[in-house]
Amino acid sequence: MSAGMVMEEAVGRAVPLVAGALGAGGIAVAALPSRLRMRSELRKRWRTWALTAPVFLGALFCGGAGAFVLAAALGVVAVSEYVRMAGLRRADHAVLVVASVVLPGLAWQAPGALDLRAAGLLLLVVALSPLLAGDVDSGFTRATRTVFGLLWVPLSLTGLVVLGDTAVAVGLAVALGDVGAWCGGTALGRRGPLARPLSPLSPNKTWAGVVGAAVVTALVLLGVGAFSVALWAAVLFGCVLGDLLESMVKRESGVKDAGRWLPGFGGLLDRVDSLLPALLLAMVVTV
Structure with a gap:
């Protein structure tokens, strides 16, 4: 089977998962009560995700x-x-x-x-x-x-x-892993040992978020037929370390966001901070 066909199959497996995630996310953010402080921010993030996901998958579909x-x-x-x-x-x-x-x-x-x-x-x-x-x-x-x-x-x-077709799985797992980290931190990170911050670099990131990211990234990789312990570990460490790494750069630079043009996120680096180390680690364990 040619590399192009393999890539097309990988994107084809990812599309239903992306569509389902976008649909569920759209319903969830639409149902958020108006008094919720992050309502507007979450809606902006969903719209950005809805625009960028087809671009990402469409580009990789072209080989x-x-x-x-x-x-x-x-x-x-x-x-x-x-x-x-x-x-x-x-x-x-x-x-x-x-x-x-x-x-x-x-x-x-x-x-x-x-x-x-x-x-x-x-x-x-x-x-x-x-x-x-x-x-x-x-x-x-x-x-x-x-x-x-x-x-x-x-x-x-x-x-x-x-990475070829594996790039599709890594990109999707990282994107949904970030969502899983937020959900895990919100649901489990209020009290107890999981509420401890990961690092002073990003006090809002807790071990509960790591648990949420671990579960979601594993499910996504299983869903697209790309799960292995090594790849899952690469993606999970990318999700965790990427945010801390960018926080380190931003704190020394004295800025809150890398940019202001991407609604709900700030700059592009704020959107792909987890993807960068995940891709690097994925190359280490698979190439």
Whole structure:
């Protein structure tokens, strides 16, 4: 069976689950009482989810070309948000934008080129701008923050191309896992041991949320026929660590959200923060 047919089958298995989740979520948010403080926010999130889910599945349905376009587009927007938060310069931004296009492009057309030689070359390219500028005040900081951004965004999003049909399962499990974390935290995180916060980086995230995410991600992976303990662990750790990782960046930057243009979430990084490490870990355990 060709890779394209495999991808089409994976998307076909995901569509009923997405449709069901959107339908149930739509009914739930429509029925929320007007006095509920988060009513407006939850409705915004549902509308954003309803718009982005078809884009995500539609791109992956197109196979390698669609996955490349999706990864590159997400990467260009996400690194732009990261550059603003990290206080990087125009040259550093250019490096990350180029990497956002080149890395998934290589994964699509020349996957063998992504090896240790490419990693070494990328390291030199990242350091080149502050080196040539003779930046004695912040050159090392710029270089290290650019390397972090490179690993966090473009390299992780390359997983949309590398993982093939598994990318469909990972993306869907992460999206619904975030919902499961919120539901778990709301239902179980009011008191008791599960109410303890995961980290000072994000005090509202509790162990109850981890339980909710664990249950939902397992059910989603089972539902699309992609469950394995290793992949489930990769997705779950991505859901947990992704939010904390972005919180770490935002707290040091002194911002609440990575952007303001995505209704209900803020910026793109606020929407895909869990997806990025989940894709990276999924590549580790499956490729």
